[in-house]
Amino acid sequence: MASSSAAAAPDSGRAALLKAFDDSRTGVRGLVESGVSAVPDLFVHPDPYATVPLAPPGVSIPVVDLSLPAPLAVAAAAEAARDWGFFYLVNHEALVPSDYPAKALAAVRAFHELPATDRAAHYGRAMGGGVSYSSNVDLYSSPAASWRDTVQLMFGPTRCEAERIPEVCRSEIVEWEAHAAAVARSVMALLCEGLGLREAALEEASCLEGKLMVCHYYPVCPQPDRTMGLVPHTDPGVLTVLAQDGVGGLQVKHTDKDGKSYWVDAKPVPGALVINVGDLLQIMSNDKYKSVEHRVVMNSCEEARVSVGIFFNPGKRGESVFYGPLPEIATSENPPKYRSFTMSEFLGAFFKRDLASKALIEHFKL
Ligand SMILES: O=C(O)CCC(=O)C(=O)O
Numbered sequence: 001m002a003s004s005s006a007a008a009a010p011d012s013g014r015a016a017l018l019k020a021f022d023d024s025r026t027g028v029r030g031l032v033e034s035g036v037s038a039v040p041d042l043f044v045h046p047d048p049y050a051t052v053p054l055a056p057p058g059v060s061i062p063v064v065d066l067s068l069p070a071p072l073a074v075a076a077a078a079e080a081a082r083d084w085g086f087f088y089l090v091n092h093e094a095l096v097p098s099d100y101p102a103k104a105l106a107a108v109r110a111f112h113e114l115p116a117t118d119r120a121a122h123y124g125r126a127m128g129g130g131v132s133y134s135s136n137v138d139l140y141s142s143p144a145a146s147w148r149d150t151v152q153l154m155f156g157p158t159r160c161e162a163e164r165i166p167e168v169c170r171s172e173i174v175e176w177e178a179h180a181a182a183v184a185r186s187v188m189a190l191l192c193e194g195l196g197l198r199e200a201a202l203e204e205a206s207c208l209e210g211k212l213m214v215c216h217y218y219p220v221c222p223q224p225d226r227t228m229g230l231v232p233h234t235d236p237g238v239l240t241v242l243a244q245d246g247v248g249g250l251q252v253k254h255t256d257k258d259g260k261s262y263w264v265d266a267k268p269v270p271g272a273l274v275i276n277v278g279d280l281l282q283i284m285s286n287d288k289y290k291s292v293e294h295r296v297v298m299n300s301c302e303e304a305r306v307s308v309g310i311f312f313n314p315g316k317r318g319e320s321v322f323y324g325p326l327p328e329i330a331t332s333e334n335p336p337k338y339r340s341f342t343m344s345e346f347l348g349a350f351f352k353r354d355l356a357s358k359a360l361i362e363h364f365k366l
């Protein structure tokens, strides 16, 4: 790797290094396997942990208990989505068998820990058949690469070809997708009721039909304070259902009642899923629910971290189908704060911007 810093490297030198890394087809895990003892310059983030302080001890994202009587669960979900944009979902065993998501996380780990030549056979950025395995989806556009490899799978509106899913994790991934969709349906129903809407309003707007799964692997890092697992960003979609293993590293930005912001650890909680509001739900709820920034920091843990997220999005993508603040919510007392747009306009705006910016929501603001 280059001896100068990523920021200082001439563009052509940096581009060549990125290509050489990509051409290795084995991701960050491959660097670790080759024995790197320092974070290569391409992955160095200038002062990754400077800007916002960490939360005081004891601060945590809220918990929503799905076994509570419906009105209490609705109130808890609505309050969490409004004040935090993130929550742990617990007591969801009516929807998720007890061996999930652990089985899916273990299967994803097994894929990322296959011998390098077996992984390399799957490596590529194109979503061929709805599946890809690569390191840093934004490798060529981000200012610094992150310490992360990812398998992406499309589950809707068009479903990936099952035989394209690496066999070592195929059945577990397919099964987890079905359970996570049941969880998303139930959470969307709570969030709709929290907006005073009928519980199927988001489902009727096709918000359970677009589904992208990301299976992340954050290898052990020799210099955790020099790089990041995932830069601060908001999720563009409606709702994200995230399963994480026991390693930890996810942090959520929270602004308290006094306007003070800090990063809060979303520590792994056994039996809890992490749910978060995406930009589209903030827009559809006319800012009642918040899509908040989050990131993944590296730590000195001796074990790689695995997480599996599913982004739920509208599946109806026609040029005559518009999304924006839901008409039942945006009224004369609560005028719409965003204009309407088609999904192709929304996705076009998403792919044009840098992952680490909040520009997407701003783009549609009235
Ligand atoms: O790995 C995680 O915990 C978070 C992943 C995430 O935020 C994303 O994929 O958008």
Ligand SMILES: [Fe+2]
Binding pocket: 233, 234, 235, 294
């Ligand atoms: Fe995210």
